[in-house]
Amino acid sequence: MPQVAARPQYPTDHPSAPVRFAIGERVRVRKACPLGHIRTPYYVRGHAGIVERLCGNFPVPEELAQMRAGLPAQPLYRVRFLQRELWPEYAGRDDDAVEVEIFQHWLEPERA
Amino acid sequence: MSDAAKHGDLGEYRPLSYFQLMEVSLRELLVEKGIVTDAEVAATLEDMRARGPETGARVVARAWVDPEFRARLLENGTRACEAFGLDVPALRLVVVENTPQVHNIIVCTLCSCYPRMLLGLPPDWYKSSNYRSRVVREPRAVLEEFGLRVADGVQVRVHDSTADMRYLVLPMRPVGTEGWREAQLASIVTRDCMIGVAVPKAMGSE
Numbered sequence: 001m002p003q004v005a006a007r008p009q010y011p012t013d014h015p016s017a018p019v020r021f022a023i024g025e026r027v028r029v030r031k032a033c034p035l036g037h038i039r040t041p042y043y044v045r046g047h048a049g050i051v052e053r054l055c056g057n058f059p060v061p062e063e064l065a066q067m068r069a070g071l072p073a074q075p076l077y078r079v080r081f082l083q084r085e086l087w088p089e090y091a092g093r094d095d096d097a098v099e100v101e102i103f104q105h106w107l108e109p110e111r112a
Numbered sequence: 113m114s115d116a117a118k119h120g121d122l123g124e125y126r127p128l129s130y131f132q133l134m135e136v137s138l139r140e141l142l143v144e145k146g147i148v149t150d151a152e153v154a155a156t157l158e159d160m161r162a163r164g165p166e167t168g169a170r171v172v173a174r175a176w177v178d179p180e181f182r183a184r185l186l187e188n189g190t191r192a193c194e195a196f197g198l199d200v201p202a203l204r205l206v207v208v209e210n211t212p213q214v215h216n217i218i219v220c221t222l223c224s225c226y227p228r229m230l231l232g233l234p235p236d237w238y239k240s241s242n243y244r245s246r247v248v249r250e251p252r253a254v255l256e257e258f259g260l261r262v263a264d265g266v267q268v269r270v271h272d273s274t275a276d277m278r279y280l281v282l283p284m285r286p287v288g289t290e291g292w293r294e295a296q297l298a299s300i301v302t303r304d305c306m307i308g309v310a311v312p313k314a315m316g317s318e
């Protein structure tokens with residue numbers, strides 16, 4: 001098998017905020033509307049879902065957009081939302097889902 | 113004055129759109145300030161244009177014939193692609209696997225994030241607000257418009273590439289491909305199959 005040159009470690013090894021949530025834990029997306037470059041879509045804000053996986057630690061996009069370093073980095077999760085919980089009129093199966101990457105500073109425990 | 117000019121026929125000429133003008137202005141400014149060179153911009157464009165879905169199809173075909181590679185691909189897509197000898201700079205890849213129970217689809221609702229290193233440039237519909245806004249709330253209807261009816265017994269999972277990860281759908285290997293060689297398998301894995309709006313079919317089968 002061909003070898004490739006060593007690459008930076010993945011997930012990234014930035015100084016990072018400690019991981020708060022475990023896989024399988026129910027979390028809620030903050031219902032907030034700050035100005036600026038936000039990678040948290042509106043349609044999941046205020047909604048609860050389950051942590052599907054931890055993607056690693058990444059610099060904060062709101063800060064990067066302002067030409068700052070975005071450090072300490074924030075853990076990035078993939079959160080699984082049920083379609084039924086996002087869209088009450090959803091016509092498909094009860095377990096149809098949307099999975100979205102959300103940064104930790106946008107998440108709180110479901111019952112905060 | 114020619115007839116064409118008299119009648120305001122400008123042939124192929126079109127004034128730059130707002131965004132084209134913005135792109136030209138930004139690029140010229142970056143070059144002027146010495147942040148990038150024209151040659152670097154041209155080389156990057158050439159690199160992106162040279163990439164196409166054939167690369168992703170090779171990855172899928174390998175996963176179909178090599179269970180160990182498939183397991184590594186699902187565990188860490190980037191590492192598996194690098195070990196496969198692919199150059200996937202900056203690609204943080206999550207591979208999602210279609211099964212008899214689950215069908216996966218990829219979208220970027222915020223812009224047009226796409227696994228370009230494996231699939232090349234995204235199709236225009238992938239960037240349209242129609243696809244982006246509808247596939248996260250009525251995925252089954254959108255898939256039907258692509259000619260794909262997902263059975264009621266199958267769960268639909270939509271993956272919204274909102275931040276740093278990029279996604280690739282690993283479709284199911286179709287029946288009727290037993291004994292096929294890897295290159296032959298790769299030939300039926302289309303771009304749309306790896307986005308999740310189609311499924312591969314053995315040639316000649318329905």
